[in-house]
Amino acid sequence: MENGKTIEPSGLAQIKFDGDSPFELFQSWRKDAINTDLVLPDALTFATCNGDGKVTARTVRLRRIEPDGFVIMTDRRSRKARDLAEVPSGAMVFLWCYVDDEGRTVNRQVRVEGEVLELQPEQYQDLYDAEPLFCKIRSHICQQGKALTGNEHKRHHDEVYGPCNNEGLELPMPPHFVAYKLVANIMDFYYAYDELIGDRLLFVLDPDTKKWKYNHVYA
Numbered sequence: 001m002e003n004g005k006t007i008e009p010s011g012l013a014q015i016k017f018d019g020d021s022p023f024e025l026f027q028s029w030r031k032d033a034i035n036t037d038l039v040l041p042d043a044l045t046f047a048t049c050n051g052d053g054k055v056t057a058r059t060v061r062l063r064r065i066e067p068d069g070f071v072i073m074t075d076r077r078s079r080k081a082r083d084l085a086e087v088p089s090g091a092m093v094f095l096w097c098y099v100d101d102e103g104r105t106v107n108r109q110v111r112v113e114g115e116v117l118e119l120q121p122e123q124y125q126d127l128y129d130a131e132p133l134f135c136k137i138r139s140h141i142c143q144q145g146k147a148l149t150g151n152e153h154k155r156h157h158d159e160v161y162g163p164c165n166n167e168g169l170e171l172p173m174p175p176h177f178v179a180y181k182l183v184a185n186i187m188d189f190y191y192a193y194d195e196l197i198g199d200r201l202l203f204v205l206d207p208d209t210k211k212w213k214y215n216h217v218y219a
């Protein structure tokens, strides 16, 4: 208190990075997020756009990080797959908010933009194989966006689950199961904690040299 007035804290958060690739920074931030009690550190918001310019977004899970991009899995019959068939570009937003070891309330965001490629089944068969049974069943019975009664859905579930449970049947990867890779050409990192003003590091991939350039742009 000074002259009866509360002194409010303020300051600047700073992203320290001296590497070459934003993927190094992404991996380091993701590791920090995994080491907290965040329930789904690999959940991200994925935005797409259709040919009429109508934009939408939904949550999906990150399935794999490749040297040039981020892999997600979905259903070929979904709205996002239809959007990507019309406009093969997307944006991803990762949000990691948590209290770190030193008691600081950390806010980190990574925004990624780029072209979205459909992968070949042999490139994501391992991802399907690694899924737990309920996820494999979900991929067989859920037609994302199709209206259905609860009874129909339950009957379909039990028809698929029964042979898995009773006879140990393996569920093959269904043909509508698909994976996409967003090949990053922009990666924007935001970092703030407690009352500090956020810092941003904006990486842009040079299309000619294929090297990343970056600058602090501040929040």
Ligand SMILES: Cc1cc2nc3c(=O)[nH]c(=O)nc-3n(C[C@H](O)[C@H](O)[C@H](O)COP(=O)(O)O)c2cc1C
Pocket (backbone or CB within 6 Å): 040, 043, 056, 057, 058, 059, 060, 061, 062, 072, 073, 074, 075, 078, 079, 080, 081, 144, 145
């Ligand atoms: C935490 C969380 C994770 C999700 N992960 C996926 C995912 O990996 N793939 C997917 O297709 N849908 C996932 N969904 C469901 C999507 O958010 C969405 O409802 C569904 O994919 C249909 O989206 P669309 O109609 O825009 O294509 C997830 C939802 C939540 C809440």
